[in-house]
Amino acid sequence: MAKQISVFLENKAGRLSNVTRVLGNARINIRALSIADTSDFGILRIIVSDPVKAYEILKEAGFTVSETQVIAVRVPDSPGGLADILEQMAAENLNIEYLYAFLGNAGKDALVIFKVEDIEKAEMVFKKKEIKFIDENQLYSM
Amino acid sequence: MTYWDKEKECMQRKQLEALQFRRLKETVYRVYAFVPAYKEKFDQAGIKPDDINNLEDLKKLPFTTKSDLRDNYPFNLFAVPMSDVIRIHSSSGTTGKPTVVGYTRKDLDTWSELMARALTSAGADRYSVIQNAYGYGLFTGGLGVHYGAEKLGASVIPSSGGNTKRQVMLMQDFGTSVLTCTPSYALFMAEVMEEMGVKPEELKLSAGIFGAEPWSEDMRNKIEEALQIKAYDIYGLSEIIGPGVAIECEYKNGLHIAEDHFLVEIIDPVTEEVLPYGTQGELVITTLTKEALPMIRYRTRDLTTLNIEPCNCGRTHVRMQKVLGRSDDMVIIRGVNVFPSMVESVLLKIRGVSPYYLLVVDRKGNLDFLEVHVEVSEEIFSDEVRKLEELGALITKELESALGISVKVRLVEPKSIARSEGKAKRVIDKRTI
Numbered sequence: 001m002a003k004q005i006s007v008f009l010e011n012k013a014g015r016l017s018n019v020t021r022v023l024g025n026a027r028i029n030i031r032a033l034s035i036a037d038t039s040d041f042g043i044l045r046i047i048v049s050d051p052v053k054a055y056e057i058l059k060e061a062g063f064t065v066s067e068t069q070v071i072a073v074r075v076p077d078s079p080g081g082l083a084d085i086l087e088q089m090a091a092e093n094l095n096i097e098y099l100y101a102f103l104g105n106a107g108k109d110a111l112v113i114f115k116v117e118d119i120e121k122a123e124m125v126f127k128k129k130e131i132k133f134i135d136e137n138q139l140y141s142m
Numbered sequence: 143m144t145y146w147d148k149e150k151e152c153m154q155r156k157q158l159e160a161l162q163f164r165r166l167k168e169t170v171y172r173v174y175a176f177v178p179a180y181k182e183k184f185d186q187a188g189i190k191p192d193d194i195n196n197l198e199d200l201k202k203l204p205f206t207t208k209s210d211l212r213d214n215y216p217f218n219l220f221a222v223p224m225s226d227v228i229r230i231h232s233s234s235g236t237t238g239k240p241t242v243v244g245y246t247r248k249d250l251d252t253w254s255e256l257m258a259r260a261l262t263s264a265g266a267d268r269y270s271v272i273q274n275a276y277g278y279g280l281f282t283g284g285l286g287v288h289y290g291a292e293k294l295g296a297s298v299i300p301s302s303g304g305n306t307k308r309q310v311m312l313m314q315d316f317g318t319s320v321l322t323c324t325p326s327y328a329l330f331m332a333e334v335m336e337e338m339g340v341k342p343e344e345l346k347l348s349a350g351i352f353g354a355e356p357w358s359e360d361m362r363n364k365i366e367e368a369l370q371i372k373a374y375d376i377y378g379l380s381e382i383i384g385p386g387v388a389i390e391c392e393y394k395n396g397l398h399i400a401e402d403h404f405l406v407e408i409i410d411p412v413t414e415e416v417l418p419y420g421t422q423g424e425l426v427i428t429t430l431t432k433e434a435l436p437m438i439r440y441r442t443r444d445l446t447t448l449n450i451e452p453c454n455c456g457r458t459h460v461r462m463q464k465v466l467g468r469s470d471d472m473v474i475i476r477g478v479n480v481f482p483s484m485v486e487s488v489l490l491k492i493r494g495v496s497p498y499y500l501l502v503v504d505r506k507g508n509l510d511f512l513e514v515h516v517e518v519s520e521e522i523f524s525d526e527v528r529k530l531e532e533l534g535a536l537i538t539k540e541l542e543s544a545l546g547i548s549v550k551v552r553l554v555e556p557k558s559i560a561r562s563e564g565k566a567k568r569v570i571d572k573r574t575i
Binding site: 004006008009010015036038040041043045062063064065066068097115 | 518519520523524525526527530531534552553554555556557558
């Protein structure tokens with residue numbers, strides 16, 4: 001399990017740059033990110049080097065922030081790698097709410113961040129199927 | 143039950159009407175003799191002061207409107223020489239020239255009396271510590287409440303509007319028991335208190351007297367809960383005297399109008415016909431004791447109903463229902479009247495929605511279009527787009543059923559809607575007509 005920071009963003013010029021600057025000034029590194037958007041607002045989802053501090057300073061800077069539990073999964077960086085994992089998850093009826101790729105990689109593997117409906121079940125399934133996922137402390141420092 | 147002036151506040155109706163008639167007669171003679179603009183209007187209507195022989199005759203007199211004040215800018219409606227005017231107040235003049243009002247020494251005494259009455263009605267007394275966070279200056283809120291609170295003998299903290307953290311500090315350190323300001327500012331203070339980690343139980347605050355803008359019952363509940371106080375509505379307008387024209391009593395079921403000083407009517411705003419008690423319409427006020435700026439049948443543009451039923455508090459003065467909106471605040475969208483307070487009521491009933499909102503009215507092609515900006519609170523913010531969209535859809539549905547027109551809801555970031563330290567700005571009308 002890992003902590004993802006989500007930030008509510010109005011669709012307004014400069015909001016994304018504000019968030020990233022606040023993080024940058026606090027020496028917090030962004031490790032992965034994705035943006036969900038609608039016509040009126042967006043949600044920025046990030047994995048950062050220090051989620052506790054990031055949550056605090058973003059809140060202090062007046063952003064609406066929440067913390068979400070996600071899983072970082074090692075996906076073989078080869079054709080069909082992600083498909084194999086998704087198929088195994090589907091077979092176990094694991095619902096995925098969204099996913100996005102991590103910026104760096106872990107050796108030969110790519111890293112994908114999964115937000116699933118039932119995170120405990122997902123962990124169990126991954127262990128059973130020997131799908132590798134990354135411990136949170138290791139993830140933040142990657 | 144505590145009254146400031148029991149004799150006047152609980153006067154028998156018959157006696158009160160006799161007093162009103164005597165004072166009306168005096169006022170009519172005075173404006174006819176000393177204010178050329180009134181004489182001209184009376185003459186045009188073919189009315190002489192001698193034609194006023196009972197309270198019923200009031201309806202023969204012409205109305206006075208805000209534009210009469212503008213046309214006679216700045217001092218031409220004054221009924222006394224400037225040497226007798228000892229105070230001048232003025233509106234902000236957001237739409238054209240400001241309106242200017244003046245007071246003689248006796249007018250200021252009257253006003254202080256009325257404010258002392260109002261404060262007493264809301265439970266304040268000489269042991270109260272009153273923090274007056276209405277803006278001091280040309281706006282009547284600040285000085286009006288201030289003089290009344292001094293008259294009452296309370297300890298007044300003239301904090302004026304603004305510097306909200308310091309306001310909270312003053313409440314803590316000086317043991318403020320009564321807060322006076324606009325309702326929107328009270329709510330903002332509660333928000334700042336929470337941010338500062340100050341709990342309402344740590345304060346001595348027990349009551350708040352809020353006015354100068356329309357506010358809903360739901361807003362009252364929210365304020366009472368957030369500050370742990372009793373919140374009373376006060377009514378007034380500078381053209382008449384300022385705050386203190388009407389005040390709620392402990393029953394909070396309508397505001398008692400100081401009828402020994404003001405004669406009130408409800409009219410149909412379109413036909414100008416006088417309506418009976420209990421019917422909603424525009425409040426019209428005639429001043430009975432004002433010296434510097436007497437007003438004859440002043441159209442307040444405030445919509446309300448009058449209730450003549452006796453009140454449990456023992457006061458005999460007629461009660462006006464909490465003002466739903468000033469017709470100035472009302473926006474007409476595709477022929478439908480929309481008051482910001484209606485939107486406020488809807489929002490306050492939805493969990494997790496903050497009471498900060500903004501109505502943006504625009505015209506696309508020939509069609510009016512209402513967009514309501516609503517702040518997302520920390521509490522309701524979800525990482526899932528779907529949940530936020532559901533929230534938006536719920537707000538849209540509730541607003542549409544309350545207002546009867548289609549609405550576009552836009553979720554905006556918390557604290558992105560300007561907080562007011564005085565009168566809140568709720569409507570931006572971008573239509574060019």
